Amino acid sequence: MKIVLDAGHGGHDPGAVANGLREKDLTIAIVKHVGKMLEEYEDVEVLYTRTDDRFLELSERAAIANKAGADFFLSVHINAGGGTGFESYVHPNANSATIAYQNVIHTEILRAIGNARDRGKKRANYAVLRETKMPALLTENLFIDNKNDASKLGSEQFLLQIAYGHVQGIAKAFGLKPKAKPHPSQKPSDGKLYRVQVGAFSNRKNAEQLAEELKKKGYPAVIV
Template identity: 75%
Template sequence: MVRIVLDAGHGGKDPGAVANGLQEKDITLAIVKHIGRILGEYEGIEVHYTRVDDRFLELEERAVIANKLKADFFLSVHINAGGGTGFESYIFNGNVSATTITYQNVIHAEIVKAVGNITDRGKKRANYAVLRETRMPALLTENLFIDNVNDAAKLKSEQFLLQIAHGHVEGMVKAFGLKKEKEKTKVTKPTKTQYDQEVDAAFEFLKQHGVVTQDRRNEPVTRAQMFLMLHRFAKNILKE
């Protein structure tokens, strides 16, 4: 079971970056909710959130939530600002596990692939509190620039936010080897053994020649039934 914590950046009195009629805190929450909902289609994963509504949380509180849960992965979703365009992701710039680096590589690639036609600003490292204070692999994504007119136009599209969410999910599916819930319930039809196939063929042959009528292959046979079968066999087959 993989336990993950989804962290929608900012919230409440902290709107995050604000531009082009958008507030970062609203977009991060929308993306995180999409991610959580889509992850619900997979088995072997437990999803937690630092917030599911418009409330303020200190950065340390976000890390504490994940640490208390002993989560396996922490994902913080943000929208960039400050002049630029495109997507970038961050892991802590201090000591990180090889797993953290792998997760960043895999998830970053899937987001860029899913969103398509955006500038890939690269895989970066920084001393962000949520990355530093969390005691598990942690990734922070900066999903386009709210203060860029073109990026903001995309961020206003629910369809686009869904695409971003799908990218995050695809990344986690690959990183954690997740399987869809339905795949579990699929019944695999047992294949017939060579023995069964031979019994099938024998029954068909004997039935065609009027030696037997019913396939009761696992039932015992009486001497009387055996006499009849041998008699029919001699009459119908040997005399042909």
């Protein structure tokens, strides 16, 4: 599954600016967290419209997703205008699948950030929603010009919560499965570690190969 992540604004377009924060900085931080978290799921390819502070036209952002043949497009923004809370948008002509994805992702984001006003699941003729050929969602994550919201947005922990909500929503909406985790070394109840020696080799090269295989699977391996 290909997911394109779009950090709103960038370059000479800072987006909304207030309370010592710039929208373009917050959106790129959130998007990078989302991308990193999505890498923990099977069969997910994460693409970005931007990974640094550069300006892109709205049509360019949609074109990146269309050219990649993405399965889902997510555009992340921070709101302004004196309000408070979270809202999400799909295009007015969005199909039933896109609306279903919005319902799930919107709910998970609100659950993750906690204690935020739900401003609703909305529709708008935004260019990145209109010009993308796949299901697309735009999120507005609190208000940069609201002091209470801004105090949260200035916290890296809170940005991680926002990202986590997006990821949980995407995973739930698309039925993504987490990658299998390697089994960590386990300590026995007495707190001691016990070494298990597996085989003896007259050829050091064979011993090194086994040690490397064990390390790949998360087990400590020492040649003695």
